[in-house]
Amino acid sequence: MRPDTLGVVLAGGLARRMGGGDKPLRPLAGRPMLAHVLERLAPQVAAVVINANGAPGRFPACGLAVGAAGAAGPAGPLAGVLAALDFAAERRDCAWVVSVPGDSPLIPPDLAARLHAARAAAGVPLACARSGGFAHPPVGLWPVGLREDLRAALLAGERKIDRWTARHGCAEVEWPTVPCDPFFNANTPEELAEAEALLHAGA
Structure with missing residues (x-):
């Protein structure tokens, strides 16, 4: 566990491909998908918060703080x-934040540790996850020291995570996709069913 790191679950999407509503609250293997994300993230960090627009009362069962978008307004994951x-x-x-999407119920138990190690080894302030040869910019490690730079970038219209992180230096950490991709996103009802099958198979 990293006592210097806060975890955040990014749950502000519109879930259009899931028919609308709060995607992380969709049932998955008998529990909300969010419960699976929290179960995997919470042991790795000092505390976890949820970022979601709208009324925080939608997440009463999680018992966690729910924060809305930053001062720049609703501008996506950034x-x-x-x-x-x-x-x-x-x-x-x-001094750090680890972010994960609310629709990634299979995140690895060594996420925070490996992101920190990669950032330190590369001598850069940021890190993000990769799997199957693809980067996952929303799954990342962020220093609190860059928050004003990020705020200024958002106010200036920046929306692309990888473009902003490239300005400062971002290490990428590759995870294997066997037996499953730990950064699998459940964006559709079909993918939600696939995630349930993976969980039942012991993913």
């Missing part, structure tokens, strides 16, 4: 990361 960085800065005990 705004969610900024909100988490602001939250971490208020806590004063976390």
